[in-house]
Amino acid sequence: MASGPALSIDISAKRFAGASQPLLADLELAIASSSVVALVGPSGVGKSTLLRVIAGIDTAFSGDVLIAGVAAHQASTPGFVFQDPRLLPWLTAAHNIMAVDPAISAEVAQAALARVGLADAGALYPHQLSGGMQRRVALARAFSVNARLLLLDEPFVSLDRTLVDEIQQLFLQLVAQTRPTVIFVSHLIDDAARLADRAVLFDGRPAQIVADIALPIPPAQRDDATLTDYRAQLDAAGRQPYSV
Ligand SMILES: Nc1ncnc2c1ncn2[C@@H]1O[C@H](COP(=O)(O)OP(=O)(O)OP(=O)(O)O)[C@@H](O)[C@H]1O
Numbered sequence: 001m002a003s004g005p006a007l008s009i010d011i012s013a014k015r016f017a018g019a020s021q022p023l024l025a026d027l028e029l030a031i032a033s034s035s036v037v038a039l040v041g042p043s044g045v046g047k048s049t050l051l052r053v054i055a056g057i058d059t060a061f062s063g064d065v066l067i068a069g070v071a072a073h074q075a076s077t078p079g080f081v082f083q084d085p086r087l088l089p090w091l092t093a094a095h096n097i098m099a100v101d102p103a104i105s106a107e108v109a110q111a112a113l114a115r116v117g118l119a120d121a122g123a124l125y126p127h128q129l130s131g132g133m134q135r136r137v138a139l140a141r142a143f144s145v146n147a148r149l150l151l152l153d154e155p156f157v158s159l160d161r162t163l164v165d166e167i168q169q170l171f172l173q174l175v176a177q178t179r180p181t182v183i184f185v186s187h188l189i190d191d192a193a194r195l196a197d198r199a200v201l202f203d204g205r206p207a208q209i210v211a212d213i214a215l216p217i218p219p220a221q222r223d224d225a226t227l228t229d230y231r232a233q234l235d236a237a238g239r240q241p242y243s244v
Helices: 047-055 091-098 106-115 131-144 161-178 189-195 224-236
Strands: 007-014 026-030 034-038 062-066 078-082 149-153 182-188 198-203 207-216
Touching: 007 047, 026 047, 026 062, 026 149, 026 207, 047 062, 047 182, 047 207, 078 131, 091 106, 091 131, 106 131, 106 161, 131 149, 131 161, 131 182, 182 189, 189 198, 189 224, 198 224, 207 224
Parallel strands: 034 182, 034 198, 078 149, 149 182
Antiparallel strands: 007 026, 007 062, 198 207
16 A cells, blocks of 8 residues: 555756746645645646646656556556547547546446436537536546546636536535546635635745635535635735635
């Protein structure tokens, strides 16, 4: 049984070719197993880049990123949800889920769709699904691989408020059912206040951690007063106002 944090980040520098200074420098973060961590920061600070480094997709940095003690690019593939659903247009919803891992059977894909309220949509192609349904398929796909680490890059952007609420409730249900370690990126403190156990705020170039805030009340038990308090804490800790 692995001990220590689920994820340990120690990046001394991440610099893109031609950039005058690193995007990330001296960044250290340890993330506990089964926690839900929001990485919050303004546009362009480097959140997506950090997520790609954690995913092992981007290996051009100096330092160490260890997933359960194993270098990120050698660790088992994490589940990933991108800003847009990225469904393959030539595959049905069920086959989009099965395509990420040969171990996922038709039955498992069907069960994953049922968990996000799409039991009848398995045979439909992406163009036959609404934007909200496509997001739900993308969530079902990420959770169906049973990855112990899930990375989500702005999974709630470009959705209207009703759909955000719906998809966030689904997200919380899936997390409660499967208890993975989750890191999600957002530029909105509201997402962190609603969904995360811990919010890490980034700002500056190179990006620095400007605040690391525990949000101990479980998301399902947060009432309006708690959300107002959490938003205020996060707003006060950020260097600049974040939109809510
Ligand atoms: N492949 C790349 N080559 C060069 N520069 C890059 C590359 N990818 C990202 N950048 C630069 O790094 C910076 C951070 O980008 P990144 O996408 O990580 O930020 P972000 O915080 O996720 O922003 P957003 O919230 O707008 O998605 C930007 O200035 C971007 O132009």
